[in-house]
Amino acid sequence: MGQEMPEKLDDVARLAGVSAATVSRALRGLPGVADRTRTRVVAAAAELGYAISPAASSLATGRTGTVGVIVPYVDRWYFSRLISGVERVLRDAGISLLLYNLGDDPGRGRFFAGLPLRRRVDAVLVLSLPLTEVERELLLGLDVPLVTIGTEEPGGDSIGIDDHGAAVTAMRHLVQLGHREIAFIGESDPIPLGFTTPLRRLAAYREVYHALCREDGREPEAGFETGGGFTVAGGERAMGALLGLPRRPTAVFAASDEMAFGALRTLRRAGLRVPEDVSVLGFDNHDLADLLELSTVAQPVPELGERAGRLLLARLSGGKIATSPSILGTQLVLRGSTAPMTGR
Amino acid sequence: MGQEMPEKLDDVARLAGVSAATVSRALRGLPGVADRTRTRVVAAAAELGYAISPAASSLATGRTGTVGVIVPYVDRWYFSRLISGVERVLRDAGISLLLYNLGDDPGRGRFFAGLPLRRRVDAVLVLSLPLTEVERELLLGLDVPLVTIGTEEPGGDSIGIDDHGAAVTAMRHLVQLGHREIAFIGESDPIPLGFTTPLRRLAAYREVYHALCREDGREPEAGFETGGGFTVAGGERAMGALLGLPRRPTAVFAASDEMAFGALRTLRRAGLRVPEDVSVLGFDNHDLADLLELSTVAQPVPELGERAGRLLLARLSGGKIATSPSILGTQLVLRGSTAPMTGR
DNA sequence: CACGCTCTTGCAAGCGCTTGCATCGATGAT
């Protein structure tokens, strides 16, 4: 009871009456082991409750059976879902997941300086975290496969959605409802290097909105592009700013549901009705979007994670298949927060 | 540029003109190294960009610099916050976090059978995951410190809140508002072994509600105890069931905000106003509780995580200080979802 | 019956770091 030393390969070997080398091969399913022998070894291992020492194995092979996952936030809906998806496929494949939560943490510098993943992981997955040039180089210097979700890093595979297309579809929806004064809540400046997602959604917004203005022969309202930092509080503030504008939007497109939630709240507090007075459209299809009747662009978050996980596995098994960036589909989900423009 | 072999201890030793042993000691800040030598070694290491091989170090010392964190869900608010808190303090301490997301996953059995953390971690943290007897034994068999949040496992340290006290406070609030027909939304049966949290909140509910009934000289309504599985959808259903009761509650206490959200939604759909027709009280102080004007019991989730992280660190540095379970405080946060009973 | 194959198995040299013990000066005491 208690301090019993864990069994080692040799113990199994002795019990099975073979050499350690054979045990190693037998247990890993390598060829070149007679069936009878393998059976005996497996039985012996089971009897002793033998479990390999990852450290020793890793030292000998150079592989760790672990991948590092770097995220900006674990506690935001989008990321936690992503992680959940990734984790599932990795665990199924018997590989462990080392989590690093960077965010706007001051520890980020220290992380990249120390690079605790070095020699600790067989691959790295970066979730929608914009990397600086240096950071990317450091990661690539790890000399293991790199895959990213939501950002495209030269040197790594990436998975994502068609942000631009989805955002255009969203905007078109508002336009079809008759809205022409459409505002946008996205990332606050400065947009971190490489953070393509907010940029693309913004570009799409601008494209559609500016076209609208051109048709109507008027100038786009610059104040319509606001930043909400992808948080509820940020969305709240952004909406506040929009309400302060001389020219008020009749519809708002938020680049994330969380920001849309914030906007809803500001609107409610201001005594404005949604969607009668202003339509609000989000992006994500957050769990609570349904609850709040928020129309939004649904993106298949868990699938993104699973897909990334599978890609990772493929890379681990040496697959050097140059995959072009994987793009998953999105879908406009209409609920109660968007409605046709009412006569002013 | 590419395939350069990572440097090893020997390389540093050569550059610094000392032995590998000295480098090892110098770099780890062990005593018995002359200051001048240490400086030289550190410089050499820096120049070569040397980074220790965790595998080798781990093989030699038996320590891994990693802790395993086991959670039932990563993508639920409470857990993601917890993880975030834990991760921060661990990363600050330079130790890595191996994440295992079990949930009601069928892979759970496989996880405990294979026990991928074995020999991979220096400690294990279990987040509000009720363990079966066997599972707990397996974890304890890992022979590393075990700490838990939200559940008390014999053999491990635990951190949590006073669920019973907090729930009683919540219930009292409803009572003070004049409510006497109070329903509860909690865990659905069967409550997993060891999952004390829902049990305690239920017990508190029952205690207060039954006392009320006794005062009024009537039987408690058994149908008032519903299960919502701690999800929005579950809460929705539970509220639906409550509305179907002949005797309808005037207030509902949900053991989690997510379930309360679901309840809100069912109420809204049923055309009932909150809080005029029914008061709703949650538990957690979810990020969106504010947005939804939900009165709730706030628990310091990130602090719980940080606290657990620190406890873990203490245990890792050999601290055998028998800490009694750490209990953090909670606070009733009143918003718009609870109001005095209106005449029926 | 000898020879050459193929299939199993074992040997032993690592993988890169840690650590108990021995060594070697330098320093202080006698």
Added chain:
DNA sequence: ATCATCGATGCAAGCGCTTGCAAGAGCGTG
């Protein structure tokens, strides 16, 4: 000047597993 001491270093034996290579066994063939 001599010897005990103590701090700074180096030696070398692991830690537990993997793997190239060699050796042995069993077989079919000429």
